[in-house]
Amino acid sequence: MLRIEKLVKQYPTGDRALRGVDLMVPEGEVVALIGPSGAGKSTLIRCVNRLVEPTSGKIWLRDTEITALSARRLRQVRRRIGMIFQEYALVERLTVMENVLSGRLGYVNFWQSWFRRFPQHDVDQAFALLERVGLSDFVDKRADELSGGQRQRVGIARALIQSPDMLLVDEPTASLDPKTSRQIMRLITELARERGLAVIINIHDVPLAQLFVKRIVGLRAGEIVYDGPPEGLTPERLTDIYGEEDWGAGQAVAGADSAQEMDPEPSPIFAASTSNA
Amino acid sequence: MAELTASPVTSRRWRKPPLIRNPWLRWGLLIGALIYLAVAISSVPVDDARIARGLERGGRMISSFLRPDFASRWYDIQIGVLESLTMTVVSTVAGVLLSVPVGLGAARNLVSAPIYLACRSIITISRTFQEVVIAIVFVVMFGFGPLAGVCTLAFATIGFMAKLLAEDIEEIDPAPLEAIRATGAGWLKTVTYAVMPQVSARLVGLSVYRFDINLRESAIVGIVGAGGIGSTLQTTFNRYDYDVAAAILLIIIVLVMTTELVSGHIRRRLQ
Ligand SMILES: Nc1ncnc2c1ncn2[C@@H]1O[C@H](COP(=O)(O)OP(=O)(O)O)[C@@H](O)[C@H]1O
Ligand SMILES: [Mg+2]
Numbered sequence: 001m002l003r004i005e006k007l008v009k010q011y012p013t014g015d016r017a018l019r020g021v022d023l024m025v026p027e028g029e030v031v032a033l034i035g036p037s038g039a040g041k042s043t044l045i046r047c048v049n050r051l052v053e054p055t056s057g058k059i060w061l062r063d064t065e066i067t068a069l070s071a072r073r074l075r076q077v078r079r080r081i082g083m084i085f086q087e088y089a090l091v092e093r094l095t096v097m098e099n100v101l102s103g104r105l106g107y108v109n110f111w112q113s114w115f116r117r118f119p120q121h122d123v124d125q126a127f128a129l130l131e132r133v134g135l136s137d138f139v140d141k142r143a144d145e146l147s148g149g150q151r152q153r154v155g156i157a158r159a160l161i162q163s164p165d166m167l168l169v170d171e172p173t174a175s176l177d178p179k180t181s182r183q184i185m186r187l188i189t190e191l192a193r194e195r196g197l198a199v200i201i202n203i204h205d206v207p208l209a210q211l212f213v214k215r216i217v218g219l220r221a222g223e224i225v226y227d228g229p230p231e232g233l234t235p236e237r238l239t240d241i242y243g244e245e246d247w248g249a250g251q252a253v254a255g256a257d258s259a260q261e262m263d264p265e266p267s268p269i270f271a272a273s274t275s276n277a
Numbered sequence: 278m279a280e281l282t283a284s285p286v287t288s289r290r291w292r293k294p295p296l297i298r299n300p301w302l303r304w305g306l307l308i309g310a311l312i313y314l315a316v317a318i319s320s321v322p323v324d325d326a327r328i329a330r331g332l333e334r335g336g337r338m339i340s341s342f343l344r345p346d347f348a349s350r351w352y353d354i355q356i357g358v359l360e361s362l363t364m365t366v367v368s369t370v371a372g373v374l375l376s377v378p379v380g381l382g383a384a385r386n387l388v389s390a391p392i393y394l395a396c397r398s399i400i401t402i403s404r405t406f407q408e409v410v411i412a413i414v415f416v417v418m419f420g421f422g423p424l425a426g427v428c429t430l431a432f433a434t435i436g437f438m439a440k441l442l443a444e445d446i447e448e449i450d451p452a453p454l455e456a457i458r459a460t461g462a463g464w465l466k467t468v469t470y471a472v473m474p475q476v477s478a479r480l481v482g483l484s485v486y487r488f489d490i491n492l493r494e495s496a497i498v499g500i501v502g503a504g505g506i507g508s509t510l511q512t513t514f515n516r517y518d519y520d521v522a523a524a525i526l527l528i529i530i531v532l533v534m535t536t537e538l539v540s541g542h543i544r545r546r547l548q
Binding site: 083 | 475
């Protein structure tokens with residue numbers, strides 16, 4: 001389904017965010033991509049739909065080479081790749097329905113989108129999806145009136161109405177409370193399995209990833225250092241990915257990780273990667 | 278506090294540091310400026326006879342302003358006011374419509390460098406020249422009358438609106454922009470879904486604000502022949518009809534105040 005070969009991304013600032021990543025995600029598989037902040041998780045998934053232009057390497061979706069597409073063909077391929085964001089990335093001033101229907105923008109013509117005259121089929125699908133994510137009563141509410149969990153549900157519906165083959169999910173739960181986080185993870189993984197989508201989920205929270213996903217890929221300083229089942233994430237493995245920490249103590253992985261995000265000082269791994277660059 | 282007063286205080290002098298540190302330069306500049314001022318004032322020809330005449334004329338003007346004459350040229354005034362209002366409406370609508378594409382093109386986060394530079398140049402040209410200067414150019418091109426006025430005001434509106442719009446667009450939340458682009462939407466659809474909703478309220482507010490600027494300016498550009506109530510005013514001055522001029526000025530004041538009130542109200546409601 002998705003095949004990434006020797007992907008390298010160097011930002012104009014000199015940061016080498018990805019240093020030769022090889023990754024295969026077969027049809028219907030959900031992969032959690034874990035790693036400390038700055039490891040290159042967001043960069044990796046943004047390279048897949050070329051919101052970030054890779055420096056070198058190849059990416060294939062089925063038999064389309066994404067890295068070789070013209071702007072026009074790229075837009076067509078993007079329609080089949082749904083994306084879900086950490087801060088939801090909804091258009092706050094538009095209604096829930098408009099936000100969901102915006103997932104169809106790649107399919108309708110300009111005037112249909114301008115006058116919000118989407119084909120009946122799209123509207124039916126939008127209603128069905130809103131029902132599925134539990135937002136039937138919020139159709140005409142403005143997105144900025146919703147809670148975080150509700151906004152993320154709109155984000156999910158927007159991604160799914162694209163009828164994607166693949167989902168790219170960037171830290172879907174990082175701004176949510178623990179209970180909502182689990183609900184959102186459950187929703188995403190369930191919907192993905194129902195529809196047989198290939199999914200890459202970037203996630204900070206290792207226990208949460210272990211709970212919902214059968215394959216975990218660990219990224220450190222732009223390189224894959226772990227690829228295997230959740231059970232294989234031993235303390236040694238976690239040290240490989242995140243650096244030294246007492247992983248046994250109180251299962252505090254998520255806490256330690258989010259503390260690291262706040263930490264103004266770069267972690268040792270991060271420091272090493274920048275000095276190499 | 279107690280500790281502060283208890284400890285022995287050695288008094289140290291403090292003065293605000295001067296703007297220019299070097300005393301020679303500081304005093305030199307000051308004296309130089311005074312000399313220049315003195316020379317400049319003495320170079321302006323002061324003619325006692327002309328001042329006397331001017332004062333007399335000023336006196337006549339003020340006395341006629343105290344009894345404005347609305348009646349004798351009411352028809353001309355009416356036509357002038359209507360023309361000004363029409364000029365204002367047409368130029369604001371046209372200017373705003375044209376400023377949207379220019380503003381989009383002048384937002385660095387939406388377009389490539391060549392388009393950005395082209396749109397920025399349009400804005401710069403429009404903002405460099407004062408309305409009166411532009412009006413003179415258009416009067417030369419199209420002759421006297423409201424067409425020149427409309428073109429002037431529309432052109433000035435483009436620079437004003439497009440600049441502020443572009444600044445707003447450059448500050449929008451980039452996340453929805455990226456999200457809409459990720460759905461496979463092209464540039465135009467991305468703009469209508471991710472950009473316009475974020476700036477439309479400001480756009481309406483600015484248009485209303487520009488409307489009352491344009492009404493005020495329509496009186497001024499009229500004085501160089503670009504139509505509207507300003508042209509009527511100019512005619513009355515040429516004929517020394519100060520009482521009619523007074524009436525026109527009063528009407529302009531009322532008009533401007535009314536639109537300012539209304540537009541202020543609309544803009545507050547939008548926020
Ligand atoms: N737009 C950008 N410009 C320059 N450097 C960037 C940009 N985005 C990310 N980076 C750098 O690339 C590296 C990886 O970032 P990112 O992919 O966001 O990591 P993660 O999502 O794992 O936290 C970091 O060192 C970051 O500073
Ligand atoms: Mg990230």
